[in-house]
Amino acid sequence: MESNIFYFYSLCVIILGSAAGIILAPRMYISVIALFFLICSSGFLYLSLNAKYMAIFQFILCGIFLCGYVFILLKKINRLNLKLKLVNPIKIIFSSLWVLLFGVLTCLFFNEEFNNSLYSIFNFIIEKSSDTVKFAEHIFPLHLVILLVFVAAIILRIFLSSPVVSQNEEQK
Amino acid sequence: MDFILNIGLLHYLILSLLLFLIGLTGVLISRNMLRTVMSMFIMTISVVLNFMVFGHYCDNSMENANMISIFVLTISVVQTIIALVILYKIYQANEYLDAEKIKDKEN
Numbered sequence: 001m002e003s004n005i006f007y008f009y010s011l012c013v014i015i016l017g018s019a020a021g022i023i024l025a026p027r028m029y030i031s032v033i034a035l036f037f038l039i040c041s042s043g044f045l046y047l048s049l050n051a052k053y054m055a056i057f058q059f060i061l062c063g064i065f066l067c068g069y070v071f072i073l074l075k076k077i078n079r080l081n082l083k084l085k086l087v088n089p090i091k092i093i094f095s096s097l098w099v100l101l102f103g104v105l106t107c108l109f110f111n112e113e114f115n116n117s118l119y120s121i122f123n124f125i126i127e128k129s130s131d132t133v134k135f136a137e138h139i140f141p142l143h144l145v146i147l148l149v150f151v152a153a154i155i156l157r158i159f160l161s162s163p164v165v166s167q168n169e170e171q172k
Numbered sequence: 173m174d175f176i177l178n179i180g181l182l183h184y185l186i187l188s189l190l191l192f193l194i195g196l197t198g199v200l201i202s203r204n205m206l207r208t209v210m211s212m213f214i215m216t217i218s219v220v221l222n223f224m225v226f227g228h229y230c231d232n233s234m235e236n237a238n239m240i241s242i243f244v245l246t247i248s249v250v251q252t253i254i255a256l257v258i259l260y261k262i263y264q265a266n267e268y269l270d271a272e273k274i275k276d277k278e279n
Contacts (some may be wrong), residue, residue: 008179019195022210022211023207031210035213043220046224049227049228049239054220054224057245061249156174
C-alpha cells in the first residue's frame with residue numbers, strides 16, 4: 001500500500017515537473033527532453049492503472065520520439081562542420097553483415113537454450129494472454145545478451161577505428 | 173490525512189486537471205510556436221489520463237478506455253506531426269518561430 005502511494009506521488013511530481021519544464025525551459029532542447037520524460041512517466045502511470053496496452057503504446061511513442069530527437073541532433077552535429085572521417089562503404093557493409101549474423105545467432109541462442117522464450121515475450125505483447133511469462137526468469141539470459149552486444153560493439157569499434165580517409169584530405 | 177494516503181479517482185482527476193491547466197497556460201503564454209504545439213500535446217495527455225482513470229474506476233474491463241485513449245493519442249500524434257511539418261516550413265521561410273514576429277511581418 002505504501003509503495004503504491006510513493007509510486008503515485010513520485011510520478012505526480014515527475015509529470016507535473018516535466019510539464020512545467022516544457023513551458024518554462026530556457027532552451028528548446030531542454031523542453032524536448034522534458035516532453036520525453038512526460039511521455040515516459042505517463043506510460044508508467046498507465047501501468048499503475050492496469051492499462052498494459054496503453055502503456056506499451058506510450059512507450060513505443062516514446063521510442064519513436066527519441067529516434068526523431070536523435071535524428072535532429074545528428075543533423076545539428078552535421079551542420080557544425082566538424083571534421084568527421086569518412087568510412088569506407090565496404091567496411092560499413094561488412095559491419096552490417098556482422099551485426100545481422102550476430103542478431104541471428106542471438107535469436108538462435110534464445111530459441112535453443114531458453115525454450116523459445118523470445119516467442120513467449122512477443123506472445124505476451126501481441127495476444128491477450130496471461131500465460132506463464134515471468135520477466136524475472138528472462139533477466140538472466142538478457143544479461144548474457146547484453147554482454148554479447150557489448151562484445152560485438154567493442155569488436156566493431158576496433159574494426160571501424162582503423163586508419164580512414166579524412167574529408168579534408170579528400171578535398172585537397 | 174486519509175485523503176493523502178487513500179489514492180482514488182479524485183487524486184488522478186486533480187493530477188489531470190493540473191496537467192491540463194499547465195498545458196493551457198503554455199498555449200496562452202508561450203510565444204514560440206513549437207512550444208505551443210508541445211503544450212497542446214500536454215493537454216491531450218491529460219485528457220487521455222482522464223479516460224484511463226474513469227476506465228479503471230468505473231469500467232473494470234478497461235477495453236473502452238483503452239480503445240478511446242489509443243484513438244485519441246494516435247490522432248494527437250498525427251496532428252503534432254502535421255503541425256511540426258508546417259512549423260518547419262515557416263522556419264525555412266522566416267528563420268524564426270516567434271508568433272508575434274510572424275504576425276508583425278504579415279501586417
